[in-house]
Amino acid sequence: MKLISFSAQGRQSYGVVNGDKVHDLGRRIGASCPTLRAAIAAGAVEAAAKDAATAPADFQLGQVKLLPPIIDPDKFICIGLNYKAHAAEGGFKIPENPQLFSRILHSIVAHGAPMIRPKQSGDFDYEGELAVVIGKGGRHIAAKDALKHVLGYSCFNDGSIRDFQFKHSLTAGKNFPSTGGFGPWIVTADEIPDPTKLTLTTRVNGVQVQHKGIDDMIFDVPTIVAYVSSWTRLEPGDVIATGTPEGVGFARKPPLWLKPGDHVEIDISRIGILRNAIEMEAA
Numbered sequence: 001m002k003l004i005s006f007s008a009q010g011r012q013s014y015g016v017v018n019g020d021k022v023h024d025l026g027r028r029i030g031a032s033c034p035t036l037r038a039a040i041a042a043g044a045v046e047a048a049a050k051d052a053a054t055a056p057a058d059f060q061l062g063q064v065k066l067l068p069p070i071i072d073p074d075k076f077i078c079i080g081l082n083y084k085a086h087a088a089e090g091g092f093k094i095p096e097n098p099q100l101f102s103r104i105l106h107s108i109v110a111h112g113a114p115m116i117r118p119k120q121s122g123d124f125d126y127e128g129e130l131a132v133v134i135g136k137g138g139r140h141i142a143a144k145d146a147l148k149h150v151l152g153y154s155c156f157n158d159g160s161i162r163d164f165q166f167k168h169s170l171t172a173g174k175n176f177p178s179t180g181g182f183g184p185w186i187v188t189a190d191e192i193p194d195p196t197k198l199t200l201t202t203r204v205n206g207v208q209v210q211h212k213g214i215d216d217m218i219f220d221v222p223t224i225v226a227y228v229s230s231w232t233r234l235e236p237g238d239v240i241a242t243g244t245p246e247g248v249g250f251a252r253k254p255p256l257w258l259k260p261g262d263h264v265e266i267d268i269s270r271i272g273i274l275r276n277a278i279e280m281e282a283a
Contacts, residue, residue, distance in 0.1 A: 001049055002185040002272075003152065005036050005071050006064040012071070014039065016049045017185055021057035022064055028052060035072050037237030040135055040151060068110045068182045069154050070133060074235040076103040077228060078129075078158060078174065082218050082243025089251040098219045098227050103241075104175045111183030114279040115159050117260060118176045124258040124278070127158035127244035128202035128210050128266040130195065132221055133186050134238040139229055146225035149234065152188040153195060155266040155274035156241045157181035157202075159258070162250045181266065181276040182239070192270055195221050200245060201267040204256065212245035 002017040013026030014036035025039065025048045033039040039048070080099040081087045087094055109115060117124040135151025159180050165173025174180075192198065195214055202210035219227070224240060249256035258264065262278040 001188050001191070003036060003045070003069060003188065004064075004185045005067040005069055007067060008059055008064040012067065015058070016052060017061060018053075018057070020061045022059040022061055023049070023052035023055065024058040025049060025052060027058065037070050037072050037074075041137075041236040066110045066112055066184055068108050069184075069186045070237050070239055072105070073237050073239045075232070075238045076105065076108065076241075077101075077238070078103055078241040079219065079224060079243040080170070083212065083216055083245040084218060085212075085216070085246035086244055086248065089246045089248070094218065098224055100228070101170050101174055103180055106177050107175045108180050108182050109178045109276065111181065111274050111276070113181070113276065114178065115157065115181055115258075115264070115276045116176070116178040116279055116281050117258060118161060118179075119281045119283075121161050121163050122257055122259070123162040123250070123255070124179070125160045125162050125249040126202060126204060126209070126258060126264050127160060127248055128200050129156040129158050129241045129244050130198065130200060130214055130268060131156040131182065132225070132240045132242060134225075134234050134240070135189070135236055137233060137235045137238075139233040141226050141229040141234070143222040143226040146222035147189065149225060150189045150221065151236070152186040153192055153198075153268075153271055154183060154186045155181075155268050155271055157264060157266050157274060157276060158241055158244060181264070181274050183274050184272055187271045198271070199269045202247065203265040203267065204258070205262055209249075209256065210245050210247035216245065217242065
C-alpha cells in the first residue's frame with residue numbers, strides 16, 4: 001500500500017492512497033496517534049488500512065496537499081558514497097564502511113513543494129536516492145533480519161550546496177532550508193520484497209541525468225540498517241536515504257547546477273515519481 005501524510009480542510013493527517021483516492025487513517029485511528037510515525041510505532045496502520053479499504057474514500061488525491069511522508073522522524077540519516085561509479089566520478093576512494101550524515105527537518109520538503117536555492121550559492125546539485133523507512137525499531141539488528149524492520153520505501157532528492165559541502169562541511173552543505181525533496185509516499189515493503197530489483201532515474205527539465213539499478217549499491221539496505229543500528233537505536237518512522245549513483249551535477253563538465261525555474265524528478269520503479277521545482281530564496 002501507499003502511505004502518505006497530507007493536509008486538507010485545515011488539518012494535517014495521514015492515510016492510504018488507492019489510485020486517485022485517499023483514505024484518512026488519522027481520522028480513523030484518532031488523537032492517540034497524531035502523525036503517521038506515531039501510528040507506525042503503535043502498530044495501528046495495518047488494521048486501520050484494512051478497515052478503510054471497504055469504506056468510501058475521504059478525499060480525491062488532488063484535494064489534498066502532500067507533506068513529507070514522515071513529517072516528524074526521530075532521525076533522518078543519509079548515506080554518502082554508496083555507488084562505486086559515483087565515488088569514482090568525484091575522485092573519492094571506495095569507503096570501507098557506510099559514510100553517514102544527518103538531515104535537519106527544516107531541510108526537507110514534500111513532493112510538489114519547491115526546493116530552494118540559497119542566496120549564498122549557485123552550486124545547487126541534485127542527488128536521486130532510495131529512502132528506507134523503518135517500521136520496527138531495534139538496536140544491533142542483524143543484516144539477515146534487517147528487512148523485517150523496514151516499513152517501506154520512498155524517493156529522496158538529496159539537494160546539496162556543493163561549495164559549502166566541500167569548503168565548509170558536509171553538514172552545512174546538506175542542511176540548507178528546503179533543499180531535500182522527500183515523497184510522494186511510502187510504498188510498503190510487502191509490495192517490494194527485494195529492493196535490489198528497483199531502478200532509479202533522475203531527470204532535470206525532462207532530461208535523464210542519472211539511471212542505475214539499486215543493486216549497484218556498495219552497501220545494500222540490510223547492511224545499512226544493520227550498521228546504523230550498531231551505533232544507535234532505530235525507531236519506527238526513522239528515515240535512511242541510501243546514497244546516489246553517478247551523474248550528479250558537480251562531476252559534469254561543465255557542472256550542471258540547479259537554477260530557479262528548473263524541475264527535478266526522482267523516478268524509482270514500483271514507487272513513483274518525486275517532483276520538485278527549483279525556486280530562489282526570497283530576498
